[in-house]
Amino acid sequence: MRVVYSPQHTSHDPEHEVSDGRPIMNYEVPERAEAIRISLGADDGFTFDEPTEHGAEPITAVHDPSMLAYLEGSWADWLAWGQTAREMFPDTFSLPALREGMGPGREPRTPLGRIGRWCFDMATPMVEGTYPAARGAVDVALTAMDLALGGERAVYGLCRPPGHHAARAVFGGYCFFNNAAIVTEELARRTGEPVAILDVDYHHGNGTQQIFYGRGDVLYVSLHGDPDRAYPYFAGFAEETGAGAGEHANLNLPLPEACSNEEYLANLDRGLEAIAAFGGSTLVVSLGIDTYGRDPICDLALTTEAYHEVGRRAAALGRTTIVLQEGGYFVPHLGENVRNWLLGIEGRELDLSALPEV
Numbered sequence: 009m010r011v012v013y014s015p016q017h018t019s020h021d022p023e024h025e026v027s028d029g030r031p032i033m034n035y036e037v038p039e040r041a042e043a044i045r046i047s048l049g050a051d052d053g054f055t056f057d058e059p060t061e062h063g064a065e066p067i068t069a070v071h072d073p074s075m076l077a078y079l080e081g082s083w084a085d086w087l088a089w090g091q092t093a094r095e096m097f098p099d100t101f102s103l104p105a106l107r108e109g110m111g112p113g114r115e116p117r118t119p120l121g122r123i124g125r126w127c128f129d130m131a132t133p134m135v136e137g138t139y140p141a142a143r144g145a146v147d148v149a150l151t152a153m154d155l156a157l158g159g160e161r162a163v164y165g166l167c168r169p170p171g172h173h174a175a176r177a178v179f180g181g182y183c184f185f186n187n188a189a190i191v192t193e194e195l196a197r198r199t200g201e202p203v204a205i206l207d208v209d210y211h212h213g214n215g216t217q218q219i220f221y222g223r224g225d226v227l228y229v230s231l232h233g234d235p236d237r238a239y240p241y242f243a244g245f246a247e248e249t250g251a252g253a254g255e256h257a258n259l260n261l262p263l264p265e266a267c268s269n270e271e272y273l274a275n276l277d278r279g280l281e282a283i284a285a286f287g288g289s290t291l292v293v294s295l296g297i298d299t300y301g302r303d304p305i306c307d308l309a310l311t312t313e314a315y316h317e318v319g320r321r322a323a324a325l326g327r328t329t330i331v332l333q334e335g336g337y338f339v340p341h342l343g344e345n346v347r348n349w350l351l352g353i354e355g356r357e358l359d360l361s362a363l364p365e366v
């Protein structure tokens with residue numbers, strides 16, 4: 009399988025986040041992508057390609073151009089205002105209710121005012137190299153798409169930072185640009201066909217859902233920890249089925265705590281049935297491995313065997329598949345879990361031989 013990877017991701021190296029009422033070390037670290045690169049690199053079945061530059065147009069096809077402009081200039085702006093911290097976090101959030109009855113107002117001018125407009129949480133600090141890394145992740149995703157359109161059956165884009173929490177005009181959840189949504193939109197434009205997205209990250213992909221909620225030509229299917237207990241809390245409910253032309257093109261499958269492989273696979277089959285019933289010849293996968301039993305921030309109970317089986321069942325759809333990396337935070341097993349997912353999709357055997365005992 010062809011793998012698209014760029015070392016550019018290492019310039020996004022956040023240190024902190026706020027979680028469960030505490031400041032902690034950020035889980036979305038460069039070591040994650042390096043662990044995946046090393047696992048795939050040790051297997052002759054994977055060959056690596058560098059991304060090519062795709063420019064801004066595919067990004068603004070999905071995101072507010074003002075958000076792109078904000079992310080591009082935010083670090084220089086931070087320094088220009090005399091800030092010296094190596095991480096930029098919001099300290100206010102300009103929630104719409106704050107201006108109820110007063111109109112939306114104009115965009116704040118100061119860096120802190122602006123980040124409070126564009127960022128929705130305390131998990132997604134920007135550092136000096138965040139913007140080039142986020143642009144690199146988009147190019148990784150679009151290059152994987154190019155390879156798929158060129159005839160590859162399945163391609164893997166080792167995206168970092170991840171993307172599925174980024175909505176049209178707001179970012180957060182370790183995500184800046186929505187890599188999977190950008191690829192989906194570009195695929196829809198280039199092929200003129202409907203496109204299905206399967207999101208198997210532990211967290212609901214609120215950004216992807218928001219971007220395509222009114223669209224009948226894009227099906228979004230997500231399996232995730234129930235938002236009644238799991239981040240992002242405000243979206244991912246089963247009753248969210250799409251709006252207008254997009255009615256019935258959004259399927260949320262919230263999962264209980266400690267969900268087993270069996271229960272997970274039963275829900276997966278529901279999602280795959282919906283995808284099979286939807287038209288189109290391509291599938292975009294948002295691949296999160298934070299459903300793992302040993303993941304430090306999530307509460308499902310999947311094992312490596314499940315990843316191989318999910319890949320195998322996704323392949324049975326018989327569609328050209330673009331697999332893009334999202335979350336997954338138990339770094340010692342992350343690479344081997346991704347590799348087994350990809351072995352599954354390629355019809356290769358489960359291989360637990362390189363899973364370290366830690």
Ligand code: Q9C
Pocket residue numbers: 026027028131170171172173181182183209211239296298334335336
């Ligand atoms: N108490 C992805 O997996 N922190 N993003 C959650 C829970 C942020 C996850 C706090 C989690 C973001 C791509």
Ligand code: ZN
Pocket residue numbers: 209210211296298334335336
């Ligand atoms: Zn996640």
